[in-house]
Amino acid sequence: MNINHLFKNRYFLPAMQFFSLTAFILLIYGAIGITTQDSDFAMILRNTNFSNLVVWSYWWPLIIVTAILFGRFWCSICPMELVTSLAGKFGLKQKPGGLLKSGWVITMFYAIILILGIHTFAIHRIPQYMAIYMLILFAVSLIVGFIWEKRTFCTYICPIGHLLGLYSLLSFRKLRVKDADVCLNCKTKDCISKSNHYRFTDRSCTSELYPAKIKDNRSCILCGQCHKSCTKDNIAIQKQRFASELFTDIKLSWAEIAFFIMLSGFVVYEIFVEWKVSKKIIMAIPDWANHSLNISGNLTGTIKAIILFVLLPLVFYMILAIINKAIAKESWKKSLTQLAIAILPVTAGMHLLKAFFKTTSRIPYWDFAFSDPKGVKTARMLTINPELLNSDFLSVISPYVGIVAILLTVGSLALSLLIIRKQQYNNKRSKIISIFAVLFYSGIFLIMLSSWRLF
Numbered sequence: 001m002n003i004n005h006l007f008k009n010r011y012f013l014p015a016m017q018f019f020s021l022t023a024f025i026l027l028i029y030g031a032i033g034i035t036t037q038d039s040d041f042a043m044i045l046r047n048t049n050f051s052n053l054v055v056w057s058y059w060w061p062l063i064i065v066t067a068i069l070f071g072r073f074w075c076s077i078c079p080m081e082l083v084t085s086l087a088g089k090f091g092l093k094q095k096p097g098g099l100l101k102s103g104w105v106i107t108m109f110y111a112i113i114l115i116l117g118i119h120t121f122a123i124h125r126i127p128q129y130m131a132i133y134m135l136i137l138f139a140v141s142l143i144v145g146f147i148w149e150k151r152t153f154c155t156y157i158c159p160i161g162h163l164l165g166l167y168s169l170l171s172f173r174k175l176r177v178k179d180a181d182v183c184l185n186c187k188t189k190d191c192i193s194k195s196n197h198y199r200f201t202d203r204s205c206t207s208e209l210y211p212a213k214i215k216d217n218r219s220c221i222l223c224g225q226c227h228k229s230c231t232k233d234n235i236a237i238q239k240q241r242f243a244s245e246l247f248t249d250i251k252l253s254w255a256e257i258a259f260f261i262m263l264s265g266f267v268v269y270e271i272f273v274e275w276k277v278s279k280k281i282i283m284a285i286p287d288w289a290n291h292s293l294n295i296s297g298n299l300t301g302t303i304k305a306i307i308l309f310v311l312l313p314l315v316f317y318m319i320l321a322i323i324n325k326a327i328a329k330e331s332w333k334k335s336l337t338q339l340a341i342a343i344l345p346v347t348a349g350m351h352l353l354k355a356f357f358k359t360t361s362r363i364p365y366w367d368f369a370f371s372d373p374k375g376v377k378t379a380r381m382l383t384i385n386p387e388l389l390n391s392d393f394l395s396v397i398s399p400y401v402g403i404v405a406i407l408l409t410v411g412s413l414a415l416s417l418l419i420i421r422k423q424q425y426n427n428k429r430s431k432i433i434s435i436f437a438v439l440f441y442s443g444i445f446l447i448m449l450s451s452w453r454l455f
């Protein structure tokens with residue numbers, strides 16, 4: 001069935017949202033009360049607890065994959081959108097202020113989740129903490145919906161907003177108007193009409209967009225409401241060439257640049273920890289820092305995350321931006337935007353690779369997922385007898401994993417170079433700096449992955 005028919009249907013997306021809200025609640029229920037203080041045990045429990053397995057090894061990787069290939073389709077069925085929009089209908093409808101509109105709240109929320117949530121409290125390994133995190137997301141979307149107008153949570157707060165927005169620049173799909181002239185002559189403008197803001201379906205856009213003026217995929221959450229509200233049937237999800245939006249003049253905000261700097265560091269870490277040799281290399285500086293500062297316990301994760309996701313990436317981008325300013329007289333913002341846009345395909349490609357590693361490596365755990373959904377008994381059993389985990393499937397696919405990894409790295413490097421070629425650079429020297437950045441960034445993945453999987 002054509003996706004546009006589904007999006008036009010009044011009940012399809014709300015039904016999907018109710019379904020995902022039910023799944024969300026059940027996943028919280030399956031994780032609540034399941035906890036441990038033992039970090040080694042947590043490494044097994046994260047895969048034996050059904051909720052934890054689904055959320056971090058399948059749900060989350062699937063969100064990344066769909067954003068890269070098809071755009072923000074996850075947002076179409078996100079339960080938080082449903083919760084915050086319903087709350088907004090009855091709430092105070094305050095206008096969001098400058099801080100919210102700047103995008104920095106999204107970047108800060110993401111940093112908090114990455115540094116404190118994941119790397120300090122291990123919300124990705126301890127089911128109970130994951131459940132608390134999901135409840136916090138739920139509560140924030142509800143409270144924000146009650147206080148601020150429209151869909152402030154989705155537009156200015158959701159911690160994955162920038163992530164899905166930036167990756168959706170690569171997507172094969174876009175939501176646009178079919179004929180700009182129809183919009184020009186449209187008297188009712190139902191897609192942005194104030195009177196339609198708080199309808200349950202056929203709503204006008206509450207993400208501050210005018211469909212006729214959408215330039216790229218970043219802000220449209222594909223909620224499908226304008227699809228239904230447009231009485232001229234002038235809106236459609238359309239095909240586009242992969243990554244074609246990155247060939248255009250994309251302007252990033254400072255908050256998006258900061259977000260991307262962290263993201264690109266995080267992805268390096270995510271790939272390097274897959275192999276014990278590269279893990280040792282990437283952990284050398286954080287381990288040294290923790291040792292020198294005499295830090296122990298959960299705080300070691302905080303220091304590690306700050307060094308690997310904030311400080312080192314910042315040094316990398318700032319050195320290149322300083323050179324760009326010195327030899328090409330390019331502004332800071334333009335330099336960093338050019339670097340981010342050039343490197344984005346490699347970051348996305350490696351994020352895709354991490355998703356592939358995660359989903360495939362967790363397949364053996366499905367043998368126990370339904371018989372012991374809480375996962376504590378299974379985790380104890382696997383601690384004593386790890387050989388009970390049937391890894392036949394992993395042995396079969398093992399030779400192909402390296403090939404997929406190298407192809408994905410080389411493919412995303414080629415795409416990055418193509419983007420640099422197509423982008424408008426004021427100066428040839430800036431272009432050379434972007435080429436160097438991409439070669440360096442993808443080079444570390446290529447060296448690590450080929451050393452691990454091919455030699």
Ligand code: SF4
Pocket residue numbers: 177182183184186187188189190191192211212229230231232233234235
């Ligand atoms: S998208 Fe539809 S409702 Fe909006 S201006 Fe265009 S024709 Fe009018």
Ligand code: SF4
Pocket residue numbers: 175204205206207209210211219220221222223224225226227
């Ligand atoms: S333009 Fe607005 S209403 Fe239309 S799908 Fe995108 S976010 Fe939803």
